[in-house]
Amino acid sequence: MSVDVKTVKRVARLARIAVSEEDAERMTSELNAILGFVEQLNEVDVSGVEPMTSVTPMEMKKRLDVVTDGSKAADIVANAPATEENFFLVPKVVE
8 A cells, every 4th residue: 555645734734733735745754664564464364473562472461250249338428518327418409
């Protein structure tokens, strides 16, 4: 795939980036170099390679999946003006 100046200007307009004529010509060669590198990567045979998230083997840290109350009720209502048994107390609005 090859990028021309017209394509660079169109992408810049879609991205709402101001690009001068000389910048567009420079970006054309840079984008073509990047796309050439990506095409080289497509030639690599990765048929036997497992997908991975890191170059070093890692095991995901997991916690036990248990239901708890969070032990944070007192912390949550600590700054409330009025509480009772870890519930917020609010003034009656509707009679």
